[in-house]
Amino acid sequence: MKLNEIRDNEGATKNRMRVGRGIGSGKGKTAGRGVKGQKARTGVSIKGFEGGQMPLHRRLPKRGFTNIHAHDLNEVNLGRVQEAVDAGRLDASAPVTVEALVAAGILSRPRDGVKLLGVGELTTKLSFEVTRASKSAIEAVEKAGGSVTVAYAAGVAHRGTASAEA
Structure with a gap:
């Protein structure tokens, strides 16, 4: 050529x-x-x-306004997480983080973090590290023997705090 x-x-x-x-x-x-x-x-x-x-x-x-401080969180139901564990895409022994959920194909991209919602059945003992979690999700995870750590993602400050570390 x-x-x-x-x-x-x-x-x-x-x-x-x-x-x-x-x-x-x-x-x-x-x-x-x-x-x-x-x-x-x-x-x-x-x-x-x-x-x-x-x-x-x-x-x-x-009408209305756009909140420039709003967090763009992924919402994940417990049922989706259980399906990924059953399919072998998610390791039950390792903590379930944003990166693990993206790698498992549950999320397409990390955004500002993850909010865990309690829809669906969770039977596996899992350790979650998420940005936010609903009360029903925390109860369901603890009922299955797991734990939920609400850790704010880097760069996403909670209401009233100056930084993620504070």
Whole structure:
């Protein structure tokens, strides 16, 4: 192969439509812009404009807010963890951490940590190290003989604390 022989795959590039080149081209006369008016001209963007009337998006009140301090946690049910243990993807002797759950395929990515939820049956004795856990999940794990350690992930401070170590 030579540099002058390198080409794109067949169909990888497509020639642009040349508009305004006569009625036989299929995109002549108005060049696909419809007929007359401001939008038929070039350089126009009037997305929310209502002819000078107060636009709808400005007439409606603002609602809610986005909490910039909110933690984006993965939610994991005990039933999913038990399925992974039964399938042999999760080691029951090692502590169940975020990394272990990602490696087992239960989570796709770690995010800010894990919240353990109590939906499903847990029969195996497991040791969990999670960011948060529901009361029902803690009860179910302890009933099965395991333990739950609520350890806040690095960079995720709990309400009222300055850092994860504090």
